[in-house]
Amino acid sequence: MAMVLAEHRSDGPWEVFGSDISLTVLARAQAGVYTQERISGIPPDYLRKYCLKGVRSQEGKLLIDNRLKQRVRFAQxxxxxxxxxxxxxxxxxxxxxxxxxxxxxxxxxxxxxxxxxxxxxxxxxxxxxxxxxxxxxxxxxxxxxxxxxx
Known part of the structure; x- marks a missing residue:
């Protein structure tokens, strides 16, 4: 969702708010680290633009870029x-x-x-x-x- 908004409302005001009752789920979401399997439906150009490839111990994972993470907040x-x-x-x-x-x-x-x-x-x-x-x-x-x- 944040990637789509960044593409189509890049200069406009927007924010994504995610919630869950589980603090464990929220911590995982806040970290913004995803396995290759989890990102299979995301267009490759979005991945290149908004994600960083993991290296060494994080190989095979993608980290959401901080510019995007700053527009997303989470709460229980x-x-x-x-x-x-x-x-x-x-x-x-x-x-x-x-x-x-x-x-x-x-x-x-x-x-x-x-x-x-x-x-x-x-x-x-x-x-x-x-x-x-x-x-x-x-x-x-x-x-x-x-x-x-x-």
Whole structure:
């Protein structure tokens, strides 16, 4: 996501915010080190531009360039609790998260996230997920893409 934004909004203001409940997962994400297998879907020109190849003990790994890492921040967030201090977003991705929750918990997660989604902002879930009937404040545009009502 950060690479795409850097390519298409290089001079504009943007930031990527990633969250998880696991501090271990967050530390791994913050490090920005990936194996070759994990980056297989990233275009080669993006890899050349935004990644550094590992050498010696890091051979076979790629490190995200600091210019890109400076635009990405991570924090521990429990989606089922009120969320504070994260800011407002144009797009919220909750891919492959909602499948773990029952309908009532999904409603709670959406209600916790919606105050942080700008009016007419997009809310995107995974292909095996649906928010149908969960919130009247989100309009379905496509099966996994929703927009916040004004």
């Amino acid at each position: 967030v429990n989606l089922t609790q009120p969320i504070t201090g994260v800011g407002d977003f144009d797009v919220i991705f909750l891919r492959n998260v909602m499948i773990y929750f029952d309908a009532e918990t999904k409603r709670k997660v959406i209600e916790n996230m919606l105050p942080h989604l700008k009016p007419e902002g997009y809310f995107i879930v995974g292909h095996s997920e649906s928010l149908h009937g969960i919130s009247t404040r989100l309009q379905a545009l496509k099966p996994t893409i929703y927009r916040r009502a004004r």
